[in-house]
Amino acid sequence: MPYVAGAGTLPWHQGVTAADLAATVRPLAGAVRIENFSDDPDLWGGPVTDERYALIARV
Incomplete structure (x- = not known):
């Protein structure tokens, strides 16, 4: 069960690795x-x- 309604449509709704988040930021x-x-x-x-x-x- 998602923690909020619609969470499944969010990017990284199952978590994000440190490497992927760093590459994005x-x-x-x-x-x-x-x-x-x-x-x-x-x-x-x-x-x-x-x-x-x-x-x-x-920043």
Whole structure:
């Protein structure tokens, strides 16, 4: 079940990889950096198998 009605029609409705998001944002930003949070189980209460990150972009 989608988290909101119509979510299935949105781009990346099942998530977006850090690489794909960075490639999309890079032409719009002066600098793009990815901070990976997947490798820190303390943040999530245990190990995770999906990609968790923050994208930082300077415009």
